[in-house]
Amino acid sequence: MSTQQTNTAAQSQDEPRIRRGRTGALLARWGLSGEWLVTAALIYIGFILFVAVFGFLFQPYPHTQMDLFNQLQPPVFMQGGSWEHIFGTDELGRDVLSRLIRGLRLSVLIGVIGTVIGAVLGSFLGIVAAHFRGWVEEVLMMLVDVQVSLPFIIFALAVLAFVGNSLTILIIVVGIDGWERYARLARSMVLTANQQDYVLAVRSLGLGNFRIYQRHVLPNIMGTLIVQATINLPGVILLESTLSFLGLGVQPPMTSLGQILGVGRDYLILAPWIAVLPGMVIFFLTLSIATVGDWLRDRLDPTLK
Amino acid sequence: MNKPANIKPDVLMEVRDLVCHFPVKRDGLFGKRRVAHAVNGVSLDLIAGETLGLVGKCGCGKSTLGLLVLNLISPTSGSVLFRGQDITRTNKKEWRRLRSEMQLAFQNPLGALNPRRTIGAQIREPLDIHQLGDPADRHKTVLDMLEAVTLPEHLLERYPHQLSGGQQQRAVIARALIIGPQLLVCDESVSALDVSVQAQVVNLLADLQKKLGLSYLFISHDLSVVRHISSRIAVMYLGRLVELADSEMLIENPMHPYTRALISAVPVPDPRARTSRATIGGEPPNPFNPPSGCAFYSRCPHADDKCRSLIPEFRQIGPQHMVACHHAEALAQTS
Numbered sequence: 001m002s003t004q005q006t007n008t009a010a011q012s013q014d015e016p017r018i019r020r021g022r023t024g025a026l027l028a029r030w031g032l033s034g035e036w037l038v039t040a041a042l043i044y045i046g047f048i049l050f051v052a053v054f055g056f057l058f059q060p061y062p063h064t065q066m067d068l069f070n071q072l073q074p075p076v077f078m079q080g081g082s083w084e085h086i087f088g089t090d091e092l093g094r095d096v097l098s099r100l101i102r103g104l105r106l107s108v109l110i111g112v113i114g115t116v117i118g119a120v121l122g123s124f125l126g127i128v129a130a131h132f133r134g135w136v137e138e139v140l141m142m143l144v145d146v147q148v149s150l151p152f153i154i155f156a157l158a159v160l161a162f163v164g165n166s167l168t169i170l171i172i173v174v175g176i177d178g179w180e181r182y183a184r185l186a187r188s189m190v191l192t193a194n195q196q197d198y199v200l201a202v203r204s205l206g207l208g209n210f211r212i213y214q215r216h217v218l219p220n221i222m223g224t225l226i227v228q229a230t231i232n233l234p235g236v237i238l239l240e241s242t243l244s245f246l247g248l249g250v251q252p253p254m255t256s257l258g259q260i261l262g263v264g265r266d267y268l269i270l271a272p273w274i275a276v277l278p279g280m281v282i283f284f285l286t287l288s289i290a291t292v293g294d295w296l297r298d299r300l301d302p303t304l305k
Numbered sequence: 306m307n308k309p310a311n312i313k314p315d316v317l318m319e320v321r322d323l324v325c326h327f328p329v330k331r332d333g334l335f336g337k338r339r340v341a342h343a344v345n346g347v348s349l350d351l352i353a354g355e356t357l358g359l360v361g362k363c364g365c366g367k368s369t370l371g372l373l374v375l376n377l378i379s380p381t382s383g384s385v386l387f388r389g390q391d392i393t394r395t396n397k398k399e400w401r402r403l404r405s406e407m408q409l410a411f412q413n414p415l416g417a418l419n420p421r422r423t424i425g426a427q428i429r430e431p432l433d434i435h436q437l438g439d440p441a442d443r444h445k446t447v448l449d450m451l452e453a454v455t456l457p458e459h460l461l462e463r464y465p466h467q468l469s470g471g472q473q474q475r476a477v478i479a480r481a482l483i484i485g486p487q488l489l490v491c492d493e494s495v496s497a498l499d500v501s502v503q504a505q506v507v508n509l510l511a512d513l514q515k516k517l518g519l520s521y522l523f524i525s526h527d528l529s530v531v532r533h534i535s536s537r538i539a540v541m542y543l544g545r546l547v548e549l550a551d552s553e554m555l556i557e558n559p560m561h562p563y564t565r566a567l568i569s570a571v572p573v574p575d576p577r578a579r580t581s582r583a584t585i586g587g588e589p590p591n592p593f594n595p596p597s598g599c600a601f602y603s604r605c606p607h608a609d610d611k612c613r614s615l616i617p618e619f620r621q622i623g624p625q626h627m628v629a630c631h632h633a634e635a636l637a638q639t640s
Contacts, residue, residue, distance in 0.1 A: 197417035206404035219421045
């Protein structure tokens with residue numbers, strides 16, 4: 001009895017909370033206990049990623065397969081729906097679920113690669129500007145100002161209209177979106193970091209510039225850049241959706257969430273599920289990424305632990 | 306008078322007519338480009354194994370002088386000789402080698418440590434940079450250094466913000482000393498610490514000096530700390546040295562009116578002590594536009610026309626006592 005008591009006492013010293021189950025312990029290890037919204041967001045993102053990668057294995061029909069006798073069939077949870085097409089069919093009788101799975105894959109691909117392009121390009125240019133100062137900085141910051149003052153959607157439309165449309169070009173265009181935000185952020189943070197005594201200290205120890213950036217500056221600004229990326233990622237997905245919605249993004253037979261949404265708009269009254277379902281997927285995806293980004297910012301700062 | 310300045314014991318570093326001007330923004334769009342005279346012709350010697358205190362008010366250029374001495378910024382003119390070699394004009398390789406000869410300890414230890422690296426990794430970093438010894442040796446050197454600065458070993462895995470201020474400063478000192486420099490520039494190294502911790506760190510510095518034969522350039526605005534640790538003290542005012550002497554002599558028998566004001570401003574831990582304070586009014590002149598004559602004349606109670614027009618020479622006035630004042634001899638008799 002008494003040993004048990006001392007045991008519990010010792011335990012409660014290490015772990016201030018009462019015993020948790022296995023899941024609870026796992027959540028605690030990830031710093032997630034009590035963060036239900038973040039947990040839900042993470043689960044949702046995980047599910048979306050899984051569907052994007054492996055969804056084609058569960059795809060009931062080819063996403064292009066038409067069935068003109070079964071046009072605009074409502075999903076199973078609406079009146080008149082059937083299990084044959086769980087999320088119903090669109091105006092050509094194509095299975096909405098199959099199209100969602102396919103579209104999701106492309107949207108996620110474009111979103112992730114586009115974000116990485118923007119983050120790497122922008123951060124690199126920002127660091128270059130902060131390191132060299134002088135005319136290099138002025139030229140780069142002028143480019144940033146040009147980019148900011150130009151409505152990006154016009155820029156994207158112009159590029160896609162003139163250069164033509166392919167998946168690669170589309171990814172590059174949506175990737176360029178937001179580079180100026182990373183550039184500004186990286187520049188100002190590198191300028192601040194270079195004024196910090198710890199950078200002066202390692203410089204006075206004889207560490208080379210490359211190593212200073214690699215070991216001391218980058219790790220200290222990485223957290224903010226990652227958070228910026230998570231803020232930007234939904235924007236990239238939405239931009240791709242917008243472009244596809246406008247007919248300048250993904251071209252059939254390929255499909256993306258934005259494209260399904262754009263086509264479904266015409267049938268919004270008659271068959272709302274065509275537009276609403278991809279819209280909801282995008283909405284929850286962007287919301288989840290933003291939530292996780294916010295949580296990540298706190299996690300990545302060692303002084304907040 | 307004999308001239309003891311010519312009999313030089315091991316001079317580690319000679320600073321000659323060092324000038325550093327910072328260009329600052331223009332007045333308006335087409336105005337003249339203004340220049341801040343941060344250091345304006347400073348000459349001094351640093352003897353091996355000594356502690357030279359450098360005191361002065363904020364903005365008088367003492368930190369700039371510290372950075373110049375370490376060659377972390379380049380002077381406008383003048384030279385710094387380290388063991389007879391001019392270090393203001395070195396190539397990259399020599400400069401890197403010099404890093405292991407001279408180091409800097411900072412005012413704010415938390416800012417001087419990377420918040421994302423462990424204390425152990427940061428103390429070890431200089432060894433990695435200069436490729437000294439193999440990894441096992443390096444670890445041992447780190448442990449020795451840790452013992453030398455009296456930090457417990459379990460702190461190696463901690464992050465800077467988990468340490469107390471005194472521990473952080475000791476870690477900074479350990480990192481600076483681990484590659485065995487001859488010269489340590491302490492720029493306000495204890496100013497940010499509590500008085501009790503200050504004493505610990507100052508005593509630690511004194512111990513390390515004895516053990517390792519270091520020289521310190523100890524920059525501070527706090528004359529009472531500087532007095533405790535320094536063998537000689539230099540007083541700086543608006544980019545120039547105004548007085549340099551053995552510390553006891555400087556405290557007991559200050560020649561320059563500014564030094565006198567500084568010393569009488571040091572609080573005395575005795576509530577009944579009534580000292581006649583040589584206070585000075587006003588603000589130091591603008592470093593963008595230093596006065597024509599003696600920089601101190603606008604605030605000096607003894608100033609006359611000569612002070613207004615002629616910059617006083619930094620001259621020998623007694624054994625090991627240099628001062629930059631036209632009236633030093635006359636003032637010495639009045640006190």
